[in-house]
Amino acid sequence: MAYKHDYDKALTRLVTILTKLYNGEELSVKELAEEFNVSTRTIQRDFNDRLISFPIYQENRLWKMQEGFKIEKISSIEDQVVLDIMEKLVDGVGSKFSSKAKTLLSKIKNDELNPIYAKLNMEDISDKLISIQELERAVNSNFIVKCNYKLKENETYPIKIKPLKIANYEGYWYLIALDINDKDRLKKYYLKNIFNIKTTQSQFEVDSKLEELLNNSISIWFQQNTEPFEVKINVSNVISKYIQRKTIAPTQVIESIYEDGSVDIIVKVTHEMEIIPIIKYWLPYMKVLEPKWINTKICDDLKIYLK
Known part of the structure; x- marks a missing residue:
């Protein structure tokens, strides 16, 4: 329970500091340490480590937000709609994250009424x-x-990635991430199972092919060092408009559009599991035309299910 309490205090402190900075305040490490009843070393670490990815800088012993990042009320209808959508999207990311995000969004929105509804089923x-902030800093700086x-429940091991x-x-x-101890093999780590993160000062280069692989991935099933292959799918006219x-x-x-409204x-x-769950989701309005073995696998799964 003590750990959670410390975490809550740290999160509240960081959000408050960022809010002050975005509001245009110039912050003193000493004054913040007194305000939050922590050491000046802790506050300095907040700026140098935890908030390093934000557009802030120190001048004459005061921390400031860079020009152009100060939060202001908006008047553009287009910007207002974008913010309305963002506000609804954060609803699905968790209660604490949602409340913090909405507090920040409210500082740049002109009204409290949001007529937009969005449902995201996120953990x-x-x-x-x-x-996440520590990992974000590592990702951005390589x-x-x-x-x-x-x-597993009682199985924890160190990784270098x-x-x-x-x-x-x-x-x-x-x-x-790439597992350094496994010859830079590409792996997918469940975020909630990562602990004791320590960012080193050693940097690495990112292969452009990896960037393309990640950008084109459909699901967590995507594979490294596997040549992508094409899957041809017939989409019924019942759902073709949604797929388009x-x-x-x-x-x-x-590839093809037919008179009845269906498309290929x-x-x-x-990996076949990037596409098979999608086909199953849309059954019976999708069918794999090529390669045949994927369609056969789906049919075999259905036979097992029907038994």
Whole structure:
């Protein structure tokens, strides 16, 4: 319980400091230490480590927000709609994260009424915000990270990784990274099972092919060092309009459009499980035309289910 209390205090302190900075205040380390009843060393660490990814700087012993980042009320209708959508999107990320985000958003919104509703089914990561910030700093600066990972309930082991992306697939949060102790093998770590994060000062380079792989991935099933292959899918006219409105994959292209409104689409995947769950979700209005073995696998699964 003491750990959670300390975490809550740290999170509240960081959010308060950022709010002050975004409001244009110039902050003294000594005064903040007195305000939060912590050491000046703790406050200095907040600025130098935990808040390093934010546009802040120190001048004449005072911490400030860089020009152009001060929070101001907005008047643009387009900006207002974007903020309304953002406000609703954070509802699904966890109660604590949502409340903090809404507090910040309220400072730049002109009204309290939001007519937009959005439903995201995401797991709550409110208890990992400080860890996420540390990982975000490592990802942005290409720093190697040492940490502990809990594989099972009572099985934790140390890992040394090159963090690439913090990603969300189907509502679950992951850290995509290269395992240095396993010949830089690409691995997906469940974010909530990462502990004791220590960012080193050793940097690494990111292969452009890895960036492309991550950007084109559909689900957590994507694979490294696997040549992407094409999957051709017939989409019934019953759902074709939805598939054209919101693509099922970044690589999706429409190959054929038929008179009845159905379409043939092609997507690229690195693993069959990137596409099979999507096909099953849309059954019976989707069918894999090529490669045949994927369609056979789906049919075999259905036979097992029907038994």
